[in-house]
Amino acid sequence: MKKNLALIGLSLTLSGCTMLGPATTDITVIGLNDFHGNLEPTSFAGVMVPDPKDPSKQVRLTTGGIEVIGGYLDAERAKQKNLVFVGAGDLIGASPITSSLLRDEPSTIALSKLGMKYSSLGNHEFDQGLKELQRMQNGGCDSNDMSKACKFVNPYPGATFKWLGANVVDKTTGKPVFPAYQIETVNGAKIAFIGAVTKTTPTIVSPDGVASLNFLDEAESVNRYVPELKAQGVDAIIMLIHEGGVSKDGFDKPACGTLTGPIADIVNKLDPRVDAVISGHTHQGYNCVVNGRTVIQGDFYGHLLQRLDMTIDRQQHKVTSIRAANVVMDPRSTSKNADMTALVARARQLTDAVKQTPIGTLASASVSRTNNDAGESALGDLIADSQLAATKDKGAVIAFMNPGGVRADLNATGASTNNAGNTATFGDLYAVQPFGNTLVVMDLTGAQIKALLEQQFDNPSAGQNRILQVSQGFTYSYDSTAPKGSKVDPASIKLDGQTLDPAKTYRVTMNSFLATGGDNFAAFKDGVNVLQLPNLVDVEAFSTYLKANAGLAGGKQDRIIKSK
Structure with missing residues (x-):
């Protein structure tokens, strides 16, 4: 009996030693x-x-x-x-x-x-x-x-x-x-x-x-x-x-x-x-x-x-x-x-008919969203212009577009689907503006627009400048080396060649993301006489603009000037 107990004790000891050894597992984690x-x-x-x-x-x-x-x-x-x-x-x-x-x-x-x-x-x-x-x-x-x-x-x-x-x-x-x-x-x-x-x-x-x-x-x-x-x-x-x-x-x-x-x-x-x-x-x-x-x-x-x-x-x-x-x-x-x-x-079967619908023609096969040194893009110009055109009947005279909402270059793929020339399809436009933001019109004073432009250079969400794209007729210049809050020259902020009056009210268009202060543009939240346009989606405004302007070329990127 003592012998058996000894053997049991030895067995437990050996078992305990085995448990003290390493117990490892190899694992692969794949991330997307x-x-x-x-x-x-x-x-x-x-x-x-x-x-x-x-x-x-x-x-x-x-x-x-x-x-x-x-x-x-x-x-x-x-x-x-x-x-x-x-x-x-x-x-x-x-x-x-x-x-x-x-x-x-x-x-x-x-x-x-x-x-x-x-x-x-x-x-x-x-x-x-x-x-x-x-x-x-x-x-x-x-x-x-x-x-x-x-x-x-x-x-x-x-x-x-x-x-x-x-x-x-x-x-x-x-x-x-x-x-x-x-x-x-x-x-x-x-x-x-x-x-x-x-x-x-x-x-x-x-x-x-x-x-x-x-x-x-x-x-x-x-x-x-x-x-x-x-x-x-x-x-x-x-x-x-x-x-x-x-x-x-x-x-x-x-x-x-x-x-x-x-x-x-x-x-x-x-x-x-x-x-x-x-x-x-x-x-x-x-x-x-x-x-x-x-x-x-x-x-x-x-x-x-x-x-x-x-x-x-x-x-x-x-x-x-x-x-x-x-x-x-x-x-x-x-x-x-x-x-x-x-x-x-199956996803393509449900979406291709809409995706491949031809909308209009471009002057070239592609319009770039790449910014110049001042932060302006040829495609950003077009989108701002399209939003202004869509809301002129609401009194709008200026439109602003957030650059982060321009998700891709505008590529005319219609030619590859047997459409004539540099044809852009709805899918091409949707790739550029996929968020489904609606348009909003509001009143801002010249002083508020100046404050809005200064917020481009004080944007903690970006960690860098976030330059708004602007519609045709609106121009300004800025000095990137100037102190915070003073980078934009007030005399340079012009609409159709006329300097903005700080006390005057201007009717302004933007998308619903910006209207609520998106991208830290809090100045939009100070607007008054706000008109929500729930049935006017940004990509639809762009589609209408392209249809009305055959052979559309990218903007000249001459609306925003960086002096230093």
Whole structure:
């Protein structure tokens, strides 16, 4: 009996020694940021390839699209069962017509079908307001745009992945309106994903849609939950954040040390227990290390996926290694996912007729949204002109357009669909203005317009100048080296050659985003005699203008002068 007891004791001792050994799990985390509903592939500036029409020339590689993303995930899951697919915000919003004309439901359904688990909120998720975002999460057809909702699938089922936002709280209760974090158990390892969105969100979306919310400091909000996560015995913490920076290094240079911008400041304030950061918002491809921590972003539109290959010690509750890389979604080497091919085909079937409708002709194949040194673009001029033309019968004499609302160059693709000349289709115009903002007209004094122009140079949401595009006949000059509040020369602010009178009232047009103080242009909120035009959408105003002006050329970019 004593012998048997001794053997039992020895067995328990050996068992205990075995338990003291390392218990590791290898996990792959794949991240997608700033997808913006781009179900179909687009050109990627990061990779150049021979032009099929002329191999002596180089063109951008066409990458991304949900079919190739799905094919890549299929291939990687076949090799690594411990794979988690996540997002870093702006999965929807500012989307091409194939998705946005269906209220971005095809995109959320696609990402759900591909097994996305979690994503941080992005500012564009709030484009249509909190209630509509909650519908996108939970499903149903109670939308603020019934002309688009539940047309792809009825009823819309909602996203199966969870949007996360530790720093987005209800103003009344102080509690998060979406989960702050979620814990995913992968082969015995507990991985916490915690989400945050740029705290500048209220200034870069329509303020009315987020009026009930506070957007708190990103790092402080995440740090607040770290003790709670540690108490639950998590083995790793990964921050998903829709905020970013810029790097001097390319997307494919590992462990870069040149990352600057808001994300670097945030990471430097994070609790050391946060192991890695998957970021977004700035549409940059980088793979950097900040304060010993991996910080990665994958360009935009699904051109790149972020990849973290991690080894986790479950006994020590820590990450022992991380290998990070940005992976090009290259259709030349990646098969397409058949389910995604069918999904895209259905979305196109429902939208192509509208997308391919010819609107009018341009003087050239493309009108650029690229700003000159003063901050003015040829396309911005045209859009401001179209909004003024659409509201002249309401007394408008000046129109202002926010540059962030000009999402793409205006490319005339109609010629490729057998339309004559440089024909622009509705889809071409929609790619430029996908938000569905309506137009607003109001009275501003000359003094208020001067204050408005000064706000272009004091814009914390941009971290830089944010120059409004202006309509024909309105001109001014500014000195970028002058003190804050005095950069614009009052004598230079003119309408049809006449200097604006500070005391006189002028009828002004802008979109509904700007009208409520979007992009920190608070001067618009001081306007009076405000006329909302709910049936006049910005892209429709642009369409009408193009129809009325055959062979339309881009603006001359001579309305805004930078003196220094």
